[in-house]
Amino acid sequence: MKNTGKREFILVAAILVAATFLYLINRISHQEPAAVVDISVDGEVVETLDLSIDQELTIQGDGDGTNHLVVQNGQVWVTEASCPDHLCIRQGKISMDGQVIVCLPNRMTAAIRGQ
Numbered sequence: 098m099k100n101t102g103k104r105e106f107i108l109v110a111a112i113l114v115a116a117t118f119l120y121l122i123n124r125i126s127h128q129e130p131a132a133v134v135d136i137s138v139d140g141e142v143v144e145t146l147d148l149s150i151d152q153e154l155t156i157q158g159d160g161d162g163t164n165h166l167v168v169q170n171g172q173v174w175v176t177e178a179s180c181p182d183h184l185c186i187r188q189g190k191i192s193m194d195g196q197v198i199v200c201l202p203n204r205m206t207a208a209i210r211g212q
Contacts, residue, residue, distance in 0.1 A: 132147070132148060132149075132210060132211055133145050133146060133147055133148060133209075133210050134146050134148060134168065134173045134191075134207050134208065134209050134210070135206075135207070135208045135210055136156055136166065136205070136206070136207050137205070137206045137207075137208070138156065138157070138158055138159065138203075138204055138205050139159055139204045140204075143156065144156070146168050146173075147168075148168060148171045148172075148173070148192070148209075149171065150168065151168060151169045151170070152167075152168045153165065153166065153167050153168070153176075154166055156203075156205055158179075158200065158202075158203025158204055158205045159202075159203055159204040159205075160203075161179065162178075162179045162180060162200075162202060162203030162204075162205075163177075163178070163179045163203070164177070164178045164179075164180075164185060164200050164203055164205050165177035165178070166207060171192050172190040172191065172192040173190065173191050173192070173198065173207055173209065174186075174188075174189060174190040174191070174198070175188070175198055175200070175207070178200055178203065179203065180200055180201075180202035180203055181202065182202070184199075184200070184201075185198055185199065185200035185203075185205070191207070191209055192209065193209060194209055194210060194211035195208075195209065195211075196208075196209045197209070
C-alpha cells in the first residue's frame with residue numbers, strides 16, 4: 098500500500114510538469130505581436146481590421162444577430178451583442194496572436210492574427 102501512494106504522487110507530479118511545459122510552449126509560440134483581427138461570420142471572413150487603427154463597427158451575424166466590436170490600443174472586444182447569453186462580451190479584451198472571441202448564437206468570431 099505504501100508504494101501505491103508514492104506511485105500516485107509521481108504520476109500527478111509528471112502530469113503537472115507536462116502540463117506546465119505545454120502551457121509554456123503555447124505562451125511562447127503565441128507572443129508574436131498582433132497585427133490584425135479577422136472577423137468571420139458563419140466561417141467566412143467578412144472584415145480584416147488593423148489593430149493599430151482605433152475603430153468601432155457593428156457586425157451583422159447570422160439572421161438578425163449583431164455584435165458591436167471595438168478596436169483600441171491594439172486590443173479588440175465586444176461591447177454589445179444581440180445574443181441572449183452575452184458570453185462574447187464577457188470574454189473581455191484580446192490582443193495576442195491566436196486569441197479568439199466567439200459568439201455562437203450570431204456565428205461570429207474575431208481572431209487575432211500576427212504578422
